Amino acid sequence: xxxxxxxxxxxxxxxxxxxxxxxxxxxxxxxxxxxxxxxxxxxxxxxxxxxxxxxxxxxxxxxxxxxxxxxxxxxxxxxxxxxxxxxxxxxxxxxxxxxxxxxxxxxxxxxxxxxxxxxxxxxxxxxxxxxxxxxxxxxxxxxxxxxxxxxxxxxxxxxxxxxxxxxxxxxxxxxxxxxxxxxxxxxxxxxxxxxxxxxxxxxxxxxxxxxxxxxxxxxxxxxxxxxxxxxxxxxxxxxxxxxxxxxxxxxxxxxxxxxxxxxxxxxxxxxxxxxxxxxxxxxxxxxxxxxxxxxxxxxxxxxxxxxxxxxxxxxxxxxxxxxxxxxxxxxxxxxxxxxxxxxxxxxxxxxxxxxxxxxxxxxxxxxxxxxxxxxxxxxxxxxxxxxxxxxxxxxxxxxxxxxxxxxxxxxxxxxxxxxxxxxxxxxxxxxxxxxxxxxxxxxxxxxxxxxxxxxxxxxxxxxxxxxxxxxxxxxxxxxxxxxxxxxxxxxxxxxxx
Ligand SMILES: [Zn+2]
Numbered sequence: 098x099x100x101x102x103x104x105x106x107x108x109x110x111x112x113x114x115x116x117x118x119x120x121x122x123x124x125x126x127x128x129x130x131x132x133x134x135x136x137x138x139x140x141x142x143x144x145x146x147x148x149x150x151x152x153x154x155x156x157x158x159x160x161x162x163x164x165x166x167x168x169x170x171x172x173x174x175x176x177x178x179x180x181x182x183x184x185x186x187x188x189x190x191x192x193x194x195x196x197x198x199x200x201x202x203x204x205x206x207x208x209x210x211x212x213x214x215x216x217x218x219x220x221x222x223x224x225x226x227x228x229x230x231x232x233x234x235x236x237x238x239x240x241x242x243x244x245x246x247x248x249x250x251x252x253x254x255x256x257x258x259x260x261x262x263x264x265x266x267x268x269x270x271x272x273x274x275x276x277x278x279x280x281x282x283x284x285x286x287x288x289x290x291x292x293x294x295x296x297x298x299x300x301x302x303x304x305x306x307x308x309x310x311x312x313x314x315x316x317x318x319x320x321x322x323x324x325x326x327x328x329x330x331x332x333x334x335x336x337x338x339x340x341x342x343x344x345x346x347x348x349x350x351x352x353x354x355x356x357x358x359x360x361x362x363x364x365x366x367x368x369x370x371x372x373x374x375x376x377x378x379x380x381x382x383x384x385x386x387x388x389x390x391x392x393x394x395x396x397x398x399x400x401x402x403x404x405x406x407x408x409x410x411x412x413x414x415x416x417x418x419x420x421x422x423x424x425x426x427x428x429x430x431x432x433x434x435x436x437x438x439x440x441x442x443x444x445x446x447x448x449x450x451x452x453x454x455x456x457x458x459x460x461x462x463x464x465x466x467x468x469x470x471x472x473x474x475x476x477x478x479x480x481x482x483x484x485x486x487x488x489x490x491x492x493x494x495x496x497x498x499x500x501x502x503x504x505x506x507x508x509x510x511x512x513x514x515x516x517x518x519x520x521x522x523x524x525x526x527x528x529x530x531x532x533x534x535x536x537x538x539x540x541x542x543x544x545x546x547x548x549x550x551x552x553x554x555x556x557x558x559x560x561x562x563x564x565x566x567x568x569x570x571x572x573x574x575x576x577x578x579x580x581x582x583x584x585x586x587x588x589x590x591x592x593x594x
Pocket of ligand 1: 224227246
């Protein structure tokens with residue numbers, strides 16, 4: 098059986114997740130559901146990144162131990178993923194015992210292989226990024242050095258550390274990134290390749306002294322240090338499928354690994370992650386899917402920028418997880434930032450979900466019940482709807498394979514719009530033979546509903562139950578294959594805002 102292993106980044110549980118997190122997570126869920134319905138054996142991993150100085154300090158501020166702090170945050174993440182109908186297979190926490198054990202074992206291996214060596218480090222450090230910034234990277238203002246992302250003062254840190262010999266990997270990794278066809282869209286691969294060519298792949302400090310950062314995984318070969326939180330976090334993708342623990346499981350899923358990430362963490366997920374994997378003798382992931390952001394007032398959403406849009410607000414405004422999932426995927430753009438615009442979302446919601454889809458389902462259901470007692474049998478196919486539907490099925494397969502989710506949604510809506518026009522033209526409410534037009538309208542609804550299933554699973558189930566058809570795998574879908582619709586209900590799917 099073909100496998101599909103999909104991951105989201107593990108999120109920092111220092112605050113409630115917002116629609117930026119939801120954007121990535123819904124995308125991963127849609128890909129997971131799409132592959133599942135295409136017959137793949139899917140494993141979907143998400144979770145939380147719980148170690149490091151940033152969380153240590155957030156916990157201190159809240160008067161709690163780091164573990165108490167993260168234990169309270171994890172249920173909040175799970176609650177939101179439940180509200181958005183995210184069907185993950187494991188919620189991994191970097192404090193999980195199997196993960197902590199794996200981090201230790203990986204460091205031991207890297208150390209034994211000579212990739213980890215002791216050295217001294219000094220530099221300007223951003224606690225929020227958990228990252229050093231060199232000259233040219235940080236922003237200087239009023240004699241202060243500021244983080245280019247957080248706009249907060251950097252701290253001067255001078256300490257002993259362990260380095261990971263990334264420089265030894267430079268040529269191989271540059272080649273892999275340029276030729277490996279792993280990073281999608283390709284513009285991001287070029288970005289990483291250019292950066293490697295410009296500044297080289299420098300050795301990376303991968304340990305923190307316990308005297309400063311106690312909240313992390315201890316290095317097995319030196320108890321005075323903990324693992325750098327970024328390496329700790331990246332390794333979750335290996336823990337999730339049983340690396341060094343369950344070999345057959347690891348070999349089953351790892352070759353199909355798809356990491357979904359936002360563009361801000363591209364460097365760590367490509368240059369650094371691919372290097373670590375190569376040092377371990379593990380193949381790179383099959384695909385690294387990178388997306389741009391939903392921005393608000395031109396800026397990436399964040400606590401410090403104060404422009405966060407909450408998941409609750411969207412759920413309340415649009416009334417269902419499916420509507421929110423649809424809107425997020427409708428905006429999805431991997432390469433360009435998309436501005437959050439409430440008016441635009443309202444008009445997409447009203448125009449597409451309420452008027453086009455919802456209204457058609459309602460009308461078709463009511464007419465089938467009133468005029469045919471709910472029994473609509475197979476009749477002559479309308480040629481133009483049939484040929485459009487056939488095209489929509491095959492193009493959707495192709496677009497979903499190319500990660501063009503927003504484009505694939507618009508195809509299903511082309512078919513629904515055509516069906517609306519056809520319904521108005523054929524007027525089954527007054528025609529003598531309402532069966533043929535209603536059969537064709539129901540077929541068009543059935544095809545679109547099947548194709549929209551990964552994005553709107555609950556709605557698809559309501560429509561299929563009400564109109565009396567089944568959700569089937571997209572490869573088996575064909576216009577005209579239904580013998581009989583047994584319509585039971587004419588649901589109102591979306592109330593206008
Ligand atoms: Zn920062």
